[in-house]
Amino acid sequence: MSRVHTDFKLTTAEDSERVGPGDDVTLHCHLSPKTSAVVMTIRWFKGTECIYLYKNGQVTERSGYEGRVGLTVPELEGGNVSLRLRDFRRSDVGRYRCQVIHGEQKEEAAVGLEVTSGKGSVTTVHVNIHLSNNNN
Known part of the structure; x- marks a missing residue:
């Protein structure tokens, strides 16, 4: 049986935004083609530590x-x-x-949050994108 309809990739958007302490930042990541991720396992890591896990509608935060x-x-x-x-x-x-896992498919995308310049309390945060797809 073909599983083509569940195949997906992760896409990200390189971004640069000005943020200060206490502001919100979004690390962009989307499934392509548009596929519902509701039943998938979604993990976000900082370095090697899992800081956010979404699985079966349940959320775990580090x-x-x-x-x-x-x-x-x-x-x-x-x-x-x-x-x-x-x-x-x-x-x-x-x-x-x-990291997004659905069945036997696992895809990953890396995003770097870098401070490129800072004046006073305002910092420019550059979101760097490094895609790495792993098909298991």
Whole structure:
């Protein structure tokens, strides 16, 4: 039986936005073609640590990120698995990885949150995109 209809890739958008301490940042990641992610397992990592897990409608957030990270659940239907990061802190700068698993397919996309310049309390955060797809 063909499983072509469930095949998907992760796409991201390179972005640059000005944020200050306490602002919100979005790490963009979408399924392509648009596929509902409601029944998929979605993990977001910072470095090697899983900071957010969505599985079977249940959410687990890593200590230190509770209430600060999340997906827009209604948008999962359209394949939007972007991570919202609230209350930006300098410690949030680093490499993030989105992992989406559906059945035997696993896709990953890496996103880097980098500070490119800062004047006063305003910082320009550059979201760098590094795609790496792993088909298992």
